[in-house]
Amino acid sequence: MNVLLLTNLFPVVHMPISGIFITKRLQTYEKLGIRCKAVSLPSGDHMALALLRLILLKKRFQPLQSFLGIRYTMLHCCKRDLISVIKSKLSANGYMDISQRFARCIQQTLDVSKYDLIHGHGMFGIPAGLVARFIAEQQRRPFVVTVHGCDV
Numbered sequence: 001m002n003v004l005l006l007t008n009l010f011p012v013v014h015m016p017i018s019g020i021f022i023t024k025r026l027q028t029y030e031k032l033g034i035r036c037k038a039v040s041l042p043s044g045d046h047m048a049l050a051l052l053r054l055i056l057l058k059k060r061f062q063p064l065q066s067f068l069g070i071r072y073t074m075l076h077c078c079k080r081d082l083i084s085v086i087k088s089k090l091s092a093n094g095y096m097d098i099s100q101r102f103a104r105c106i107q108q109t110l111d112v113s114k115y116d117l118i119h120g121h122g123m124f125g126i127p128a129g130l131v132a133r134f135i136a137e138q139q140r141r142p143f144v145v146t147v148h149g150c151d152v
Contacts, residue, residue, distance in 0.1 A: 002035045075102075118136040129146075
């Protein structure tokens with residue numbers, strides 16, 4: 001079985017254990033003989049958002065490509081600007097728009113037809129579950145979504 005796992009939680013330079021439970025899940029998949037490609041969904045920031053992040057002393061996420069033997073594929077599909085961030089927080093359409101942009105980018109970058117299952121982990125920030133749904137519908141593949149905490 002081939003699984004495409006999309007996640008908004010992944011190891012980053014200043015906190016490698018971010019999303020450790022996802023890394024552990026992927027290690028378990030490997031032990032069970034399930035081939036899995038982990039795709040991290042980071043979003044870049046336009047200048048205004050990067051400046052705001054600097055003013056607020058928020059660290060910029062610098063994803064790690066590998067952690068504990070698990071490789072993460074980074075797809076920088078979307079740059080967020082201040083307007084799109086505010087829009088995504090205030091309306092459901094904002095999340096739909098960014099999810100569709102990520103889904104298009106993933107399908108243009110990866111051969112998603114070779115995966116038997118699309119697994120979206122998380123609905124917070126970049127809604128990986130919604131991205132998984134869009135890809136699964138277009139590819140006519142089953143999908144699952146893992147949510148917990150404030151995602152529920």
